[in-house]
Amino acid sequence: MMTVTALENAEIVPFSLKDAPSLIEKAWPTAKISAETQKERKAVHGQTLTGLGSYWKGRKPLILTRACVLAALMPATEDLERDVEIFEKLMGMADETFGRRFIDGPAAFNRLFPDHANQVIDYSGRALRWRGDLSDQERQRRITKAFMDLPYAERLDKVRRPEELTEQELLSGVWDEVNDHLGTCAKSVPELVEQLGVMRFGRRPKFADTFSGSGQIPFEAARMGCDVYASDLNPIACMLTWSSFNIVGASRSERARMDRERDAVLAEVEGEIAALGVEHDESGNRAKVYLYCIEAKCPRTGFMVPLVSSWVISKKRRVIGELIPDHVNKRYEILIRSHVDEDELAAANLGTVRSGRIFHPVLEDEIGVSIKEMRGDFSDEAGKNYNLLRRWTKEDFCPRGGDIFQERLYAIQWINGGDIKKGKSNPSTWFAAPTAQDDDRENLVKDIVGKNLAAWQAAGFAPDMEIEKGYNTSQPMRERGWTHWHHMFSPRDLLLIHILKKHAILHPDLYPAVCIAANNHSRLARWTFSQSGGDGGTKAVFSNQALNTLLNFAHRGGYGVREYGVFSSAPISRASVVIKQGVAQGIEEEQDIFVTDPPYADAVNYDEITEFFIAWLRKNPPPPFDEWFWDSRRSLAIKGEGQSFKASMIDAYGAMAEHMSDNGLQIVQFTHQDAKTWSDMAQIFWGSGLQVVQDWYVSTETMTELKKGGYVQGTHMIVLRKRRDEQSGYQDEIVHEIRDEVERQIKEMIGLNDQMDAARGENIFNDADLQMAGYAAALRILTAYTKIDGIDMTREALRPRKKGEKTLVDELTEFAVQTANEFLVPDGLDRALWLELNGAERFYLKMTDIEEAGEAKLDQFQNFAKAFRVGDYDDMMASKSPNNARLKTAIKLGKTSMAEGSPFGRDSIVRLALRGVWRIAKEDEVDDVLEELREMIPDYLRKRDTLRQIIAYVAAKREHTEPDEASAARILGTAIQTERI
Ligand SMILES: C[S@@+](CC[C@H](N)C(=O)[O-])C[C@H]1O[C@@H](n2cnc3c(N)ncnc32)[C@H](O)[C@@H]1O
Numbered sequence: 001m002m003t004v005t006a007l008e009n010a011e012i013v014p015f016s017l018k019d020a021p022s023l024i025e026k027a028w029p030t031a032k033i034s035a036e037t038q039k040e041r042k043a044v045h046g047q048t049l050t051g052l053g054s055y056w057k058g059r060k061p062l063i064l065t066r067a068c069v070l071a072a073l074m075p076a077t078e079d080l081e082r083d084v085e086i087f088e089k090l091m092g093m094a095d096e097t098f099g100r101r102f103i104d105g106p107a108a109f110n111r112l113f114p115d116h117a118n119q120v121i122d123y124s125g126r127a128l129r130w131r132g133d134l135s136d137q138e139r140q141r142r143i144t145k146a147f148m149d150l151p152y153a154e155r156l157d158k159v160r161r162p163e164e165l166t167e168q169e170l171l172s173g174v175w176d177e178v179n180d181h182l183g184t185c186a187k188s189v190p191e192l193v194e195q196l197g198v199m200r201f202g203r204r205p206k207f208a209d210t211f212s213g214s215g216q217i218p219f220e221a222a223r224m225g226c227d228v229y230a231s232d233l234n235p236i237a238c239m240l241t242w243s244s245f246n247i248v249g250a251s252r253s254e255r256a257r258m259d260r261e262r263d264a265v266l267a268e269v270e271g272e273i274a275a276l277g278v279e280h281d282e283s284g285n286r287a288k289v290y291l292y293c294i295e296a297k298c299p300r301t302g303f304m305v306p307l308v309s310s311w312v313i314s315k316k317r318r319v320i321g322e323l324i325p326d327h328v329n330k331r332y333e334i335l336i337r338s339h340v341d342e343d344e345l346a347a348a349n350l351g352t353v354r355s356g357r358i359f360h361p362v363l364e365d366e367i368g369v370s371i372k373e374m375r376g377d378f379s380d381e382a383g384k385n386y387n388l389l390r391r392w393t394k395e396d397f398c399p400r401g402g403d404i405f406q407e408r409l410y411a412i413q414w415i416n417g418g419d420i421k422k423g424k425s426n427p428s429t430w431f432a433a434p435t436a437q438d439d440d441r442e443n444l445v446k447d448i449v450g451k452n453l454a455a456w457q458a459a460g461f462a463p464d465m466e467i468e469k470g471y472n473t474s475q476p477m478r479e480r481g482w483t484h485w486h487h488m489f490s491p492r493d494l495l496l497i498h499i500l501k502k503h504a505i506l507h508p509d510l511y512p513a514v515c516i517a518a519n520n521h522s523r524l525a526r527w528t529f530s531q532s533g534g535d536g537g538t539k540a541v542f543s544n545q546a547l548n549t550l551l552n553f554a555h556r557g558g559y560g561v562r563e564y565g566v567f568s569s570a571p572i573s574r575a576s577v578v579i580k581q582g583v584a585q586g587i588e589e590e591q592d593i594f595v596t597d598p599p600y601a602d603a604v605n606y607d608e609i610t611e612f613f614i615a616w617l618r619k620n621p622p623p624p625f626d627e628w629f630w631d632s633r634r635s636l637a638i639k640g641e642g643q644s645f646k647a648s649m650i651d652a653y654g655a656m657a658e659h660m661s662d663n664g665l666q667i668v669q670f671t672h673q674d675a676k677t678w679s680d681m682a683q684i685f686w687g688s689g690l691q692v693v694q695d696w697y698v699s700t701e702t703m704t705e706l707k708k709g710g711y712v713q714g715t716h717m718i719v720l721r722k723r724r725d726e727q728s729g730y731q732d733e734i735v736h737e738i739r740d741e742v743e744r745q746i747k748e749m750i751g752l753n754d755q756m757d758a759a760r761g762e763n764i765f766n767d768a769d770l771q772m773a774g775y776a777a778a779l780r781i782l783t784a785y786t787k788i789d790g791i792d793m794t795r796e797a798l799r800p801r802k803k804g805e806k807t808l809v810d811e812l813t814e815f816a817v818q819t820a821n822e823f824l825v826p827d828g829l830d831r832a833l834w835l836e837l838n839g840a841e842r843f844y845l846k847m848t849d850i851e852e853a854g855e856a857k858l859d860q861f862q863n864f865a866k867a868f869r870v871g872d873y874d875d876m877m878a879s880k881s882p883n884n885a886r887l888k889t890a891i892k893l894g895k896t897s898m899a900e901g902s903p904f905g906r907d908s909i910v911r912l913a914l915r916g917v918w919r920i921a922k923e924d925e926v927d928d929v930l931e932e933l934r935e936m937i938p939d940y941l942r943k944r945d946t947l948r949q950i951i952a953y954v955a956a957k958r959e960h961t962e963p964d965e966a967s968a969a970r971i972l973g974t975a976i977q978t979e980r981i
Contacts, residue, residue, distance in 0.1 A: 016183065017075050017200040018663055023087060024071035024719050025694050027080050027752060030769050032093045034699040034714075035153040037061045040161055048163065049216060051567045052243045052512045055519045055542035055613075056214040056236075057604050060597050060669060060715075062163060064698065065220035067091060068595050068667045068717065070189075073196040073205060074182065081755055086181045090189065092162030092170045098147035099140025100169055101159035106130050109143065112158060116146035137173075163570070190225025190573065197226070201592045201661055208591040210584035210656060211598050213606070215241030219249065221595065222575035229591060231580040233636055235628045236515065236610040238581045239617070242624070243512045245579070249572035258509050262565040265503045265510060272499050273558030276448070278441045278492075284417030286559055288429055289538060290492060291411040291527055293552035296374050296404055298363060304331040305360045306408055307371075307551045311348040313411055313527075316534030319431045320348035321410060325362050332360070334410045336433040353551055375404060389481035394457075394464060397449055397491055405480065407490075409434050409442055410552075413536075415559060429535075442491075449491040460505070460619025461498040462486055470608040470634070472547050476524075479549040485615035488547070492555045493521040500561070501616060508622045513564040515613045520556055520564075527554035545604045547612070581628040583636055584652035587659045594656050594666040598649065599638050600677065607632040607639070641677075643800045646684055650798055653688035657722055666690060666720040678716065679813045682779050685720055686809070687797030691783045694719035695776035696769060699859060714859055716772065728787035731812070738778045738819050745777035746770055746823045771867055774820025782812055821867050828953050833946055839868035840903035841910040844876060845953065847887050852957045858885040870903055889965050890914035890954065891921050909943060912936055913950040921968035926975045933976075941981065948976050 040047060040061040045054065048062060070090055077083055088094040092101065102109070106128040110117045119142045122129045130139055147155050162170055167188055178192065179185055183199075186192035197205035207226035209217040218230035218241065230241050250258060273279060279287045294307045306323070313319040318340045324333040340348070352360050357368035376388030390403050399406050411431050419427030434442070457464035463486040467473050476482050486494060497517045504510035519525075524541040531537035538554040541547075580586075584598075599606065611632050618630030638648045656666065670681060685692055696717040729737075749765050765773070786793055788808065796809055821842070825834045826849035834842065846864055850856050858880055865873050875897045879886045893914055897904055904911035912933060919929045934940045937947065955969035 017196065018202075020075040020077075020200070022072050022665055022719075023074040023076045023083050024068065024665075024667065024696075024717075026076035027084050027765075028067070028071055028694075028696050028717075029084055029088060029093070030696050030698055030765070032088065032152050033064065033067045033091075035156055036063045036067075036091075036093060036162070037698060038153075039156045040163075043161065048568050048570050049214060049219060049240075049244050049248055052248065053214060053236075053240050053515055053519075055515065055540065056240055057542070057545050058597075059214050060216045062216060062220040062223075063091075063161070064669070064715070064717075065217045065595055066224060069193070069205075069207065069221050069224050069226065069593065072593050072595075072665045072667065073193060073200060080752055082181060086178055089174045090171065090178060090192070092165070095148050096141070096144050097162070097170060098155055098159060099142070099144040100165060101162070102140075102143050102147070103160050104158070108158075109146075113146040116142065119145075188225075190575075193225035197592070200663065203592075205593055206589075206591045206661075207593045207595070208587065208656070209594065209596055210587055210652065211596050212241045212579075213237050213597065215244035217595050217597060218577070219244040219572075221593075222249065222577055223570065223572050225575065226593070227576040229578045229580070229587070229589065231582050231584065231587070233581070233583055233633055234606055234610055235581060235617070235625070235630050235632075236613050237606070238579060238628055239511055239515075239625060242579050243509070243567075245572065245577050247509050247512070247567055248570050250569070251571050251573075252569070255569050255571070259565070261507065262509060262513075263562070265507060266513070266562045266565050269499050269503060270558050270561045273496055273561070276444075276495070278445050278448075278495070279557045279559075280417070281414070281435075282437065284421075285414045286417060286420060287412050287557045288415045288559060289413040289527070289557065290409055290555040291413075291552060292407055292409050292490065292523075292555070295406040295408045296358075298358065298360065298369055299374065300365070300369060301360075301362050302330050303360065303362050304406070305352055305358060306332060306334060306410060307351075307353050307358065309351040309353050309551060310529065311351055312345060312529040313431055314534070314536035315345070315530045317431075317536075318345050319536070320345060322348070323352075323361055327362075334433060336411050336431050338431065351551075385478070387478070391481050391483050392487050394484055395453070397453055397486060397489075397494060398446060403481075409438070412438060420559075445491045445495055449494050453486075453494065456494075456498050457486070459502075461501045462494055463489075463615035465611070465615040465618070468611070468634070471605050472545075472608045473611070476547050476549050485612065488522050488524055488612065489518075490521075490523055490553075490555055492557075493523070496521055496558055496561070497616065500564075505620050505622055508625060510565070511617060511621070511625065512567075514616055516564045517561070518613055518616050520560075523553050524548065524550060525553055525555075526550055527552060541612070542609070545609060547609065584638075585648075585655040587655050590659050590661055591656075592661050592664045594660065594664070595669070596656075596666070597669040598652070600641075600645070600649075600670055600681075605639065607634045607637040641680070646680065646687075647798060649684045650687040653685060653690060657689040660722055662722060662724070664722065668718045668720065669715050670718070671715050678775075679810065679817075681716075681718065682783070682813055683797045683809050685718070686783045687794050689723050689794065690720040691723040692718060692776055692779035693721050695772040695779075697772045697863070699857065718776070723784060723786070726786045727784055728790075729785050731789055731808075734781065734785065734788065734812070735815065738781045738816055741777045741781050742774050742816075742819050742823050746774050746820075749773055771820065771824055771863065774823055775817055778816030778820055779813070782816055788812070817867070824867070826953075828956055830949065833949055836946065837910065838905055838908065840870050840873070840876075840905065841908055843868045843870045843873060844887060844904075844910055845950070848954065848957045851886060851961065855884045856886070858882045861885050873903055875902060889958065889962050890917040890969070891962070891965055894918055907936075907938060909937060909947060910950055913947055913954065916972050917951065917954060917965060917969045920972045921964055926971065929972065930975055930979055934981075944976060948973055951976065 040063050045051060050059065071087060074083065074087060085094065106121045110121055110128055120131055120134065120139050122131045175187055182196065184192055184195040186195055194204045197203060205226045206229065207218065207221040208229040210231050212218050212230040212232045214237065215230060218228045222228040222245065232238055232241065247258065295304050296307060298305050311321040313321060317338060319336065319338045320340055322335040322337055324335055326333055352358055353371065357370050359368040377385065379385050388404060412434055413429055413431050416428045453462060456462035463484065465485050467477055467483060467485055469477065476488060482488065489497065497514065500510065500517050501514050504514050519540045519542055520538065522541050524547060526539040527536065528539055529536045531539065538556050614630055614632055621630065638645060638652065660666065682692060697714050698717060699714040749770055753765050791808060796807060801807060822835060824846065825831050826846050829845065843864055847856065847861060850860055876887055877885065878888045878892055895915065898911060898915065916929050916933055920926065933947065937943050951969050951973040955966045955973060958966040958969065
């Protein structure tokens with residue numbers, strides 16, 4: 001292999017990798033990458049860039065990009081097994097790195113690995129200590145050995161993420177092996193990236209992401225040493241991308257300077273708020289949180305009713321609000337009571353609003369009054385909905401007298417002023433009802449805002465932007481009558497954030513803090529009584545991806561403002577970074593590697609929801625933000641599905657293909673939704689002049705997210721190359737080519753699996769990989785053609801369709817998918833038999849095979865159900881738990897799912913075989929069972945061998961998990977073999 005010696009001489013280094021396939025085209029250890037990805041996601045706020053703006057949803061894990069870039073640059077050699085080994089070493093995923101990634105001390109090790117403990121622990125003293133006679137390396141080697149007994153995902157619970165170690169810590173000792181294998185002379189990842197770039201592209205690799213969002217993808221590529229181009233249409237995305245490089249990625253010294261300045265400014269902001277005297281009481285205590293609720297007049301009783309869904313304020317401290325009727329003024333006093341007993345706490349959980357209806361003590365009515373009635377909802381003849389809420393005007397910042405919905409401060413959480421003075425890190429707090437002085441302070445705030453709002457708006461210190469109707473934005477307009485973005489902020493919110501914005505106009509690195517403040521200080525910021533260990537706490541607006549209005553909301557005081565400048569630090573050395581605002585199709589410079597995560601289908605409406613922040617930031621931005629267009633540009637944002645989505649995606653990817661070096665590579669990440677999105681994507685790439693070369697499937701969702709959603713999602717990583725020449729062909733020939741390519745691909749991967757299994761006792765590819773790679777192989781053939789049967793495929797991909805129309809592209813894509821599925825024959829079955837089975841039968845037998853290998857995830861079931869086109873498979877499932885989904889065994893299926901219309905179908909031979917096994921297990925006479933099979937299976941004699949094979953398969957697959965069933969299957973199998981007919 002050629003060796004790169006001196007990078008200064010880059011131009012004389014032969015391009016030894018110019019035409020070499022990349023590792024990511026051939027092999028990629030998805031199971032380990034999935035596990036590492038999930039570990040990063042689980043770190044939530046511990047993730048490197050999340051602190052800059054947790055409101056940005058759908059951040060792509062950094063480790064995923066690292067794995068893409070490295071495997072795009074590394075070549076796939078004759079020795080794929082060694083390639084993967086080297087890749088894993090560089091990713092910090094190889095066995096030997098676990099000794100270094102282990103965080104805890106000897107006591108934890110002793111607990112986790114009792115069998116290995118005396119190898120590394122000194123038991124002589126009272127406290128457990130590492131043995132002093134071992135070198136660091138030797139100790140780590142022994143710790144690694146203990147880890148090797150654990151499955152990969154379990155190891156990760158006990159170690160740091162690779163990026164939490166310095167590169168020196170993680171990769172020391174690997175460079176000789178790496179350089180030897182790759183022909184490089186690197187001593188760090190950026191050096192390696194540069195050298196591989198020179199060998200492949202003749203330069204340090206140029207990397208682009210034209211849908212950069214929060215900047216996760218380009219940030220990691222830059223950290224690895226690529227020259228980076230990042231662009232996005234949305235100014236908030238650009239600001240976050242900028243912040244990732246210039247704040248988190250800043251050098252240590254630059255960062256220290258920035259932090260000092262920012263701390264000083266934030267302290268000033270906090271001081272300014274404090275000096276207004278609106279957050280302190282007479283004894284010097286400071287308000288931490290103000291709790292407000294909507295109040296409305298009950299049409300039956302004429303009482304003003306505070307509207308909340310629960311009167312519990314703090315669960316742990318047993319604080320509740322209690323309504324005391326004031327019959328004279330037709331309103332309620334709200335008592336704030338602490339340390340109530342369990343019964344009172346439980347009773348207080350019932351608020352005045354239940355399932356959209358209002359109940360209150362004076363009403364004495366079990367039906368209540370509907371909120372819709374209070375709001376005066378009605379529809380016109382055309383079915384359009386209206387209500388009687390007054391539309392707020394630009395001057396409004398709180399309800400006017402006479403508005404249907406009023407607003408009321410009902411509780412304050414105070415921080416002990418003495419504790420603050422003493423600098424206690426955890427000062428004591430308590431809840432109280434507002435006093436007359438508190439009401440005065442409320443009025444003072446309103447007064448300040450009332451007098452100054454117009455001036456603030458004119459100076460760009462507060463929003464004055466109108467809300468435009470939209471999927472998310474219509475909701476607050478309809479439910480509250482709000483018309484301008486500043487209506488989403490209470491007077492206290494406006495006062496606080498405007499002070500911050502006033503300073504941010506001079507400091508670009510305070511811009512992220514303004515968005516963090518807006519996310520935390522809004523009428524859409526919720527109070528949750530069980531948060532913060534049960535004490536109660538506030539939840540930011542974008543804890544989900546909508547603009548939900550609230551009955552009761554919380555304002556955090558200025559005390560916490562300083563936290564808004566605390567970001568992590570991960571300096572990036574020597575990368576060149578270009579950040580541009582603009583549409584993806586506007587790319588102008590040639591790039592070598594693209595990794596993108598495009599918008600698609602029903603994902604987040606970034607354009608609409610970011611207007612919440614744009615409204616704050618758009619006026620008077622400091623350089624470099626003053627070069628950007630501070631508008632969400634809804635009309636240019638790619639979203640949705642259908643024709644216009646496809647056309648703009650083809651435009652975008654067409655431009656990227658055009659601006660990609662000839663041997664460049666694209667990796668597109670998109671979250672799996674259904675086969676249709678996948679095939680739309682395939683067609684888009686086809687229409688863009690790209691050829692699909694590979695598709696990997698990574699499970700990206702974490703456990704907690706799974707629990708919430710109850711379903712599992714993963715991400716496709718589609719690898720694409722430029723389609724180089726014009727190729728024409730005919731369907732009937734292409735069909736054969738597809739078949740051959742799929743078979744070759746799947747056999748190659750199974751071969752590599754066997755090789756790895758023999759060498760390291762692990763498989764590199766799981767079934768989903770084989771499935772996706774099979775699809776990709778079919779698409780590789782398909783997307784290489786520019787013309788099929790004389791039809792121009794690029795134009796065909798773009799052609800608008802009639803509803804329900806199936807085009808040639810659809811048919812061929814579908815054929816490609818089905819062909820791939822035909823090759824996914826489970827271990828232990830004949831391909832000829834497999835081809836005879838229907839989708840549900842294939843699904844059941846395939847999943848039986850997967851279950852044999854260990855716990856199966858629900859997304860595997862979902863993927864295969866889609867692959868085999870099984871619509872409803874609930875009847876076949878014993879459990880649909882996300883991480884341990886299971887089929888019903890033959891015994892559990894019993895006599896169910898036999899009827900016409902069940903997924904198996906009426907004459908299903910698999911179903912009949914399972915029924916036979918069930919009957920034997922319940923000790924029916926063997927002869928009776930055989931007789932039934934003979935009767936129920938048409939053409940029994942010809943089908944007998946198939947039946948026997950299926951039964952033998954069930955016996956083998958259930959041997960360890962369901963021994964009773966396996967034994968019944970063996971009895972039945974022998975009976976069929978020896979029956980006399
Ligand atoms: C799925 S997000 C990318 C998320 C990103 N990978 C991350 O980790 O945060 C898609 C991005 O595409 C941007 N976008 C939508 N239409 C666009 C267009 N026509 N050109 C460029 N960017 C666009 C959106 O603003 C959004 O930031």
